[in-house]
Amino acid sequence: MAADAFDGPVPATTGPGQRVLDLLNKAIDLQSPLVRKNITRARQRNPEATPAQVIRNLERMYVSALTGTGAAVGGAAAAPGVGTGVALALSAGEALSSLELSALFALSIAEVHGIPIDELERRRTIVMGIMLGGSGSATIGKVAERTGQHWGRQVAAKVPAETLRQINKLLGRHFITKYGTKQGIIVIGRVAPFGIGALIGGGANAVLASLAVQASRRAFGPAPTSWPTLIDSAPPPSEESHR
Numbered sequence: 001m002a003a004d005a006f007d008g009p010v011p012a013t014t015g016p017g018q019r020v021l022d023l024l025n026k027a028i029d030l031q032s033p034l035v036r037k038n039i040t041r042a043r044q045r046n047p048e049a050t051p052a053q054v055i056r057n058l059e060r061m062y063v064s065a066l067t068g069t070g071a072a073v074g075g076a077a078a079a080p081g082v083g084t085g086v087a088l089a090l091s092a093g094e095a096l097s098s099l100e101l102s103a104l105f106a107l108s109i110a111e112v113h114g115i116p117i118d119e120l121e122r123r124r125t126i127v128m129g130i131m132l133g134g135s136g137s138a139t140i141g142k143v144a145e146r147t148g149q150h151w152g153r154q155v156a157a158k159v160p161a162e163t164l165r166q167i168n169k170l171l172g173r174h175f176i177t178k179y180g181t182k183q184g185i186i187v188i189g190r191v192a193p194f195g196i197g198a199l200i201g202g203g204a205n206a207v208l209a210s211l212a213v214q215a216s217r218r219a220f221g222p223a224p225t226s227w228p229t230l231i232d233s234a235p236p237p238s239e240e241s242h243r
Helices: 016-043 051-077 084-112 120-132 134-144 161-190 196-220
Strands: none
Touching: 016 051, 016 084, 016 120, 016 161, 051 084, 051 196, 084 120, 084 196, 120 134, 120 161, 120 196, 134 161, 134 196
């Protein structure tokens, strides 16, 4: 491990920063059991879809859902007669929804690539690493002493749990700063006049989603040519089979 990676124990996060991490952990806990259902949903239109095609579907689903959520909350928060307090409360609730969508997306992509997500620390590394983009991958590479492309393949599936915990402490610091700042700007924008708030909310979330998609591609690289053993490769049942 790099000598300058840590200068003694990492202090516990408190206050608003800890609340951000608590929301993240809650989002990961809620969405982890839904990963395979999300992949099945992405395969339903084409049960014979390749992993690459399913990943593209997951990307489109994620961008569409996150953009729609931001626009809906932005429009409601900026509607005539809605006070600032209510507007901020709506945006706070949407923050958790955004985290849930991002966690589900990141873990679903990892699953398609055959990366195990059964451990909490591994899930947190994957989600924060993708949401943080370049700074996340740089932190992971430095602490794990691994370089090269596609940290999701090289690091998340191989690094020991103790090292992952150290990585996640540092990622948590970056996450509080970067995610909290972005959300603060978006929340303020959503209190703008009706229509403008929806535009800002949807547009900002679209940018965040696109950045996460790009980060996931860098993290895992090209899609596998066949379905990994972690996922049942049989086509998902159609809705007709349940009727």
